Amino acid sequence: MPVKQITVFLENKCGRLASVARAIGDEGINIRAFSVADTTDFGILRLIVNDPDRAYEVLRSRQFTVRMTEVIAVQIPDHPGGLADVLALMKEAGINIEYLYAFVTKVSGDALAVFRVENIKEAEQLMIDKGIKVLSGEEVYAL
Amino acid sequence: MAHYWNEEIECMPREKLRVLQEERLRETVSRVYENVPFYRNAFDKIGLKPDDIKSLDDLKKLPFTNKDDLRDNYPYGLFAVPLSEVIRIHASSGTTGKPTVVGYTRQDIRSWAEVMARSLSCCGANKNSKIQNAYGYGLFTGGLGVHYGAELIGASVIPVSGGHSKRQIMLMKDFGSTILTCTPSYALHLSDVMKEMGVSKDELCLEGGLFGAEPWSLNLRNEIENRLGIIALDVYGLSEVIGPGVAVECPVKEGLHIWEDHFLAEIVDPETGEQLPAGSYGELVITTLTKEALPMIRYRTRDITRIIPEEGCSCGRTHMRIDRLQGRTDDMLVIRGVNVFPSQIEEVLFNISHTEPYYMIYVDRREQLDELEVWVEVSDEVFSDEIRKLESLEREIRKEIEVVLGINVKVKLVEPKSIERFEGKSKRVIDRRSL
Numbered sequence: 001m002p003v004k005q006i007t008v009f010l011e012n013k014c015g016r017l018a019s020v021a022r023a024i025g026d027e028g029i030n031i032r033a034f035s036v037a038d039t040t041d042f043g044i045l046r047l048i049v050n051d052p053d054r055a056y057e058v059l060r061s062r063q064f065t066v067r068m069t070e071v072i073a074v075q076i077p078d079h080p081g082g083l084a085d086v087l088a089l090m091k092e093a094g095i096n097i098e099y100l101y102a103f104v105t106k107v108s109g110d111a112l113a114v115f116r117v118e119n120i121k122e123a124e125q126l127m128i129d130k131g132i133k134v135l136s137g138e139e140v141y142a143l
Numbered sequence: 144m145a146h147y148w149n150e151e152i153e154c155m156p157r158e159k160l161r162v163l164q165e166e167r168l169r170e171t172v173s174r175v176y177e178n179v180p181f182y183r184n185a186f187d188k189i190g191l192k193p194d195d196i197k198s199l200d201d202l203k204k205l206p207f208t209n210k211d212d213l214r215d216n217y218p219y220g221l222f223a224v225p226l227s228e229v230i231r232i233h234a235s236s237g238t239t240g241k242p243t244v245v246g247y248t249r250q251d252i253r254s255w256a257e258v259m260a261r262s263l264s265c266c267g268a269n270k271n272s273k274i275q276n277a278y279g280y281g282l283f284t285g286g287l288g289v290h291y292g293a294e295l296i297g298a299s300v301i302p303v304s305g306g307h308s309k310r311q312i313m314l315m316k317d318f319g320s321t322i323l324t325c326t327p328s329y330a331l332h333l334s335d336v337m338k339e340m341g342v343s344k345d346e347l348c349l350e351g352g353l354f355g356a357e358p359w360s361l362n363l364r365n366e367i368e369n370r371l372g373i374i375a376l377d378v379y380g381l382s383e384v385i386g387p388g389v390a391v392e393c394p395v396k397e398g399l400h401i402w403e404d405h406f407l408a409e410i411v412d413p414e415t416g417e418q419l420p421a422g423s424y425g426e427l428v429i430t431t432l433t434k435e436a437l438p439m440i441r442y443r444t445r446d447i448t449r450i451i452p453e454e455g456c457s458c459g460r461t462h463m464r465i466d467r468l469q470g471r472t473d474d475m476l477v478i479r480g481v482n483v484f485p486s487q488i489e490e491v492l493f494n495i496s497h498t499e500p501y502y503m504i505y506v507d508r509r510e511q512l513d514e515l516e517v518w519v520e521v522s523d524e525v526f527s528d529e530i531r532k533l534e535s536l537e538r539e540i541r542k543e544i545e546v547v548l549g550i551n552v553k554v555k556l557v558e559p560k561s562i563e564r565f566e567g568k569s570k571r572v573i574d575r576r577s578l
Contacts, residue, residue, distance in 0.1 A: 007528040009521050011558040037530050041537070041555045042521075044530055063560045065521055069528040098529055116528070 002070035004052035009065035035101035075133035148264040167432035246436040259292020262391035266351035270297035277325035284386030326480040327359035332511035334370035356480035398464030
């Protein structure tokens with residue numbers, strides 16, 4: 001069920017982000033969503049792509065520091081308070097969110113957000129129980 | 144006005160000095176042979192008896208002592224007296240995690256105060272002086288070395304220790320300090336802070352400064368002298384030998400007089416260990432002549448200099464002079480007066496990630512203060528998806544290094560394989576300071 005996310009360590013150096021994007025682009029891999037987290041010294045690029053396994057291999061072979069992380073893709077009703085409602089459910093259940101970011105694409109009129117939480121299984125079950133749609137890896141890669 | 148602390152010794156005729164040195168050398172050699180198993184073994188191994196050492200010409204027969212020998216005999220193995228006779232212990236950085244430990248008997252502390260009193264007198268200190276001692280107090284020999292010398296002179300010591308620059312300047316102004324002692328880079332930094340605070344040198348009573356514990360250039364001297372309106376002299380020393388006060392510049396500023404009644408100096412070829420004639424640059428080797436707790440036989444200082452061939456100095460002192468230090472034969476760095484070996488950092492990194500990581504050390508001087516930045520490659524093993532884990536790794540590395548080195552450092556995580564690989568001798572340090 002979880003979605004595979006590619007995480008890349010980026011030194012805070014001109015052109016690093018571009019070279020990651022180029023490396024996977026050259027291999028015909030398409031980016032579905034991404035986020036960049038940065039500190040003064042380094043950044044972390046998180047990517048959802050259509051073929052995570054190959055993206056991982058490609059980046060690794062080009063000497064990037066890459067890690068595969070599991071996240072969940074949650075369909076968020078696209079109206080005011082939509083995200084707040086989902087977050088409230090997680091808070092009530094005591095699920096701690098490490099980070100989240102949004103997809104550009106909409107899915108059947110809803111927004112799509114990527115959540116990284118401590119306990120993925122628990123969070124997934126919670127969403128399903130509460131009638132919130134969670135997308136599988138296959139569904140996300142095929143977007 | 145040139146004045147001496149101990150004119151009889153400082154201006155002693157060379158022949159008389161030589162007699163004194165030879166007598167003390169023979170005494171030292173037989174004492175280490177009797178009391179220090181390390182030296183006894185070293186002598187026995189080459190079939191040398193203390194009686195073989197009769198004059199200074201025999202010095203070259205003696206084996207060398209290295210910093211590693213201190214490490215191998217950590218902490219007290221090279222002491223020549225029982226610990227009951229030791230009244231002070233200092234330590235400096237070793238080449239690995241363990242410090243280099245040195246000890247002093249009551250008489251050693253007296254000798255040290257004596258050579259420091261002579262050194263301070265060179266920059267004009269007397270019993271009316273107010274000596275602001277901004278060398279760090281503690282295990283580092285700088286602070287207490289100056290302190291005891293200044294007290295012996297009878298000057299008023301202001302034991303402010305290092306740091307708190309604005310307070311230093313306030314005290315300097317309010318207390319009317321006449322002599323400043325610290326590292327040369329800190330002296331320059333203080334002059335910057337003065338400017339920031341709008342304090343001019345005319346508001347201070349400074350007359351002289353004794354600066355050391357790190358190499359500095361003549362340009363830096365001129366700068367300090369102009370900015371502070373003082374005479375700035377170079378003091379040399381190392382804890383293994385005694386601490387500051389092994390050699391000092393006189394106001395003539397043509398080299399540093401080694402206090403030869405206490406320390407015997409030679410210059411050797413760092414590769415072959417052969418003695419080099421006066422005038423040739425090489426490694427300074429020192430044999431202590433009066434040290435009781437930790438006598439040193441032909442200690443390899445790793446400092447590069449030369450003996451100034453011209454005997455006699457217009458200041459009247461007869462003790463031989465060495466040139467200002469030119470560099471090191473090893474990779475030791477001096478950061479804000481603290482000795483740093485890349486191997487210490489390497490060991491910390493090794494212990495943290497359980498693998499031998501690649502790293503680079505960058506040294507810069509910003510605002511006259513040395514900064515040390517360690518670049519560490521992130522391995523796949525330690526790389527995390529979460530920023531806070533990486534940041535805590537950065538913090539952990541920084542803290543561990545700071546514990547070992549005792550100075551603040553910056554740590555920067557960089558991409559794997561981004562640090563150059565070396566075949567053979569690696570270059571792990573980029574020193575971007577312009578001295």
